[in-house]
Amino acid sequence: MTVNNPKTILITGANGEVGHGLIEKLGKLRTKEIKKIIALDLNDLDPILNDKVDVFVKGNVTDRDLLSDVFSKYNIDTVYHLAAVLSTTGEKNPELAHEVNVGGTFNLLSIANQVASKENRVIKFIFPSTIAVYGIPSLKLKAQNPKVKENEFLNPITMYGVNKLYCENLGRYFSSYYQSLNTDHRPLLLDFRCVRFPGLISAETIPTGGTSDYAPEMLHAAAKGKKFECFVRPDSKIHFMAMPDAIDALIQLTKIPENKLSGRVYNIAGFSVSAKEIEKMVKKHFPKSDISYKVNPERQKIIDSWSEDVDDCLAVKDWAWKAEYDFKKAFEKYLIPAIKNKYK
Numbered sequence: 146m147t148v149n150n151p152k153t154i155l156i157t158g159a160n161g162e163v164g165h166g167l168i169e170k171l172g173k174l175r176t177k178e179i180k181k182i183i184a185l186d187l188n189d190l191d192p193i194l195n196d197k198v199d200v201f202v203k204g205n206v207t208d209r210d211l212l213s214d215v216f217s218k219y220n221i222d223t224v225y226h227l228a229a230v231l232s233t234t235g236e237k238n239p240e241l242a243h244e245v246n247v248g249g250t251f252n253l254l255s256i257a258n259q260v261a262s263k264e265n266r267v268i269k270f271i272f273p274s275t276i277a278v279y280g281i282p283s284l285k286l287k288a289q290n291p292k293v294k295e296n297e298f299l300n301p302i303t304m305y306g307v308n309k310l311y312c313e314n315l316g317r318y319f320s321s322y323y324q325s326l327n328t329d330h331r332p333l334l335l336d337f338r339c340v341r342f343p344g345l346i347s348a349e350t351i352p353t354g355g356t357s358d359y360a361p362e363m364l365h366a367a368a369k370g371k372k373f374e375c376f377v378r379p380d381s382k383i384h385f386m387a388m389p390d391a392i393d394a395l396i397q398l399t400k401i402p403e404n405k406l407s408g409r410v411y412n413i414a415g416f417s418v419s420a421k422e423i424e425k426m427v428k429k430h431f432p433k434s435d436i437s438y439k440v441n442p443e444r445q446k447i448i449d450s451w452s453e454d455v456d457d458c459l460a461v462k463d464w465a466w467k468a469e470y471d472f473k474k475a476f477e478k479y480l481i482p483a484i485k486n487k488y489k
């Protein structure tokens with residue numbers, strides 16, 4: 146790495162929850178090896194992140210010219226493509242979801258692929274996918290299949306899930322099958338890697354537009370002394386992960402040598418809990434919290450279609466994946482202390 150031309154990480158969707166966590170963590174990891182960080186987002190960068198990124202680009206991942214310009218200016222060698230329209234917003238505006246989730250991802254994959262091929266260098270493309278790629282047809286089947294494998298129940302019922310599943314396949318295509326029949330040299334393929342995140346819970350930020358949002362919303366509302374009406378049934382069960390584990394998973398997956406990967410798409414397990422169990426845990430720490438239930442049938446249907454938990458043995462085998470936080474530890478050692486500090 147030369148000083149004049151340092152290699153660079155591009156993070157799209159920098160203002161999002163995962164963007165915040167990742168930029169914070171990469172900032173802490175800065176050493177000689179750590180690269181310049183280019184952050185891209187639709188909106189102005191959250192000022193809290195300003196001194197942690199080297200370059201900020203305001204713009205849309207659907208703007209191909211803008212992305213080409215970013216790639217031609219900077220020697221990007223790792224992309225964390227986090228920008229996405231989540232599941233509930235996606236159901237309110239499926240066209241927008243498709244444009245951003247598919248159009249934006251295709252733009253980035255194909256530009257990164259062109260650059261890797263032309264400049265004959267490796268570009269890693271790290272992509273967060275989601276449990277929304279699953280679509281389990283009934284609660285009975287959901288209960289009978291508590292730990293879903295990567296290739297099971299891939300019948301998503303949301304635009305977001307459909308988009309992410311397709312983009313996982315686009316990533317596999319660009320990393321394993323793309324062969325550019327109209328050039329005479331074999332292109333260097335993209336190094337695409339993907340994790341399927343469960344619902345994420347952060348102490349620092351609150352998600353917007355997702356369907357697993359009832360868990361973080363319940364917790365943050367209780368910490369702020371606000372009432373919370375949960376939009377799914379108390380028995381609704383999916384799996385969640387504490388944000389530090391989600392960030393670690395992205396970083397671990399980036400570092401693993403390509404020849405150790407037996408796949409491109411990995412399930413990663415956190416902890417599987419019902420809304421009622423979350424309510425109990427929240428009430429244990431915030432006894433005055435006022436939590437009730439008013440089911441939104443559309444959002445309920447989405448949660449019912451997602452797996453309770455996943456089989457992540459591929460990630461365990463290939464890169465020794467293990468979440469640091471189980472349910473109790475996530476609340477007691479991370480969420481509760483950090484949230485109490487945040488809203489004190």
Ligand code: SER
Binds near residue numbers: 231232354355357
């Ligand atoms: N958290 C996402 C959502 O609710 C799922 O990955 O849309």
